[in-house]
Amino acid sequence: MEEEEEGKGGGERVLCDYCLQTASCNRKGAQEDLLICTDCQAKAHPSCMDYSSDLARRARRSPWQCIDCKTCCLCEDAGDPDAMLFCDACDKGYHMSCHSPVIEDKPTGKWVCSRCCQEIEADAPETTFCGSCVLMFCYRLRTGGCIDSPSVSGSSSWVTDVPNAADWSIDEVAQYFSNIGFIHQSEIFREQEIDGRSLLLLKRSDVLTGLSFKLGPALKIYSHVQQLQLRGQPVQ
Numbered sequence: 001m002e003e004e005e006e007g008k009g010g011g012e013r014v015l016c017d018y019c020l021q022t023a024s025c026n027r028k029g030a031q032e033d034l035l036i037c038t039d040c041q042a043k044a045h046p047s048c049m050d051y052s053s054d055l056a057r058r059a060r061r062s063p064w065q066c067i068d069c070k071t072c073c074l075c076e077d078a079g080d081p082d083a084m085l086f087c088d089a090c091d092k093g094y095h096m097s098c099h100s101p102v103i104e105d106k107p108t109g110k111w112v113c114s115r116c117c118q119e120i121e122a123d124a125p126e127t128t129f130c131g132s133c134v135l136m137f138c139y140r141l142r143t144g145g146c147i148d149s150p151s152v153s154g155s156s157s158w159v160t161d162v163p164n165a166a167d168w169s170i171d172e173v174a175q176y177f178s179n180i181g182f183i184h185q186s187e188i189f190r191e192q193e194i195d196g197r198s199l200l201l202l203k204r205s206d207v208l209t210g211l212s213f214k215l216g217p218a219l220k221i222y223s224h225v226q227q228l229q230l231r232g233q234p235v236q
């Protein structure tokens with residue numbers, strides 16, 4: 001308990017929940033302050049959650065909530081998770097109906113809140129709005145091309161490198177899902193003894209109903225599973 005009090009900003013004994021290292025050493029061996037969830041005290045290196053450096057910088061500007069605790073930053077309610085969007089730039093949650101303007105259809109790719117759109121525009125006036133994303137700002141346009149080619153609706157994952165999961169152990173599977181933000185769900189993968197080969201054989205129904213995930217995370221997890229399945233076919 002005491003350890004958590006002085007957490008923010010480089011406390012030596014505070015460990016990242018993902019990699020179990022301190023702020024002085026992330027996975028790449030570099031110094032990186034931990035984000036600490038204001039609700040559950042979960043701690044994480046932004047890089048362990050695959051945050052971009054921009055996202056990490058923005059996430060530090062205000063109290064941070066982990067993926068499990070995230071509430072709508074406008075109504076401060078965690079209800080109706082299926083109608084909650086997470087901004088890919090500031091990591092805040094918004095109900096589609098709370099956001100201004102109201103979002104009618106759930107975005108399938110990257111989504112950035114209107115506040116960040118304004119900020120990003122102000123920061124970098126040369127940024128371009130993506131024609132195909134309409135209300136959504138295609139954040140990646142700055143760094144190289146629209147990546148909104150969503151294969152699965154409901155996915156808000158930020159895919160860069162999809163690893164080959166074929167040889168993963170049960171631990172590696174659990175670690176992967178923990179790393180991408182599904183900390184609780186990763187334990188279920190572990191309990192169900194799902195290794196890389198099993199993972200690549202999972203069907204939609206297995207993920208959505210067989211593993212007792214809530215629908216929101218289940219859809220997102222399935223989209224990750226699909227990407228892994230596309231990347232690496234199981235060895236026969």
Ligand SMILES: [Zn+2]
Nearest residue numbers: 016019045048
């Ligand atoms: Zn870490």
Ligand SMILES: [Zn+2]
Nearest residue numbers: 037040066069
């Ligand atoms: Zn939390």
Ligand SMILES: [Zn+2]
Nearest residue numbers: 072075095098
């Ligand atoms: Zn709300």
Ligand SMILES: [Zn+2]
Nearest residue numbers: 087090113116
């Ligand atoms: Zn935002």
Ligand SMILES: [Zn+2]
Nearest residue numbers: 130138146148
């Ligand atoms: Zn786009």
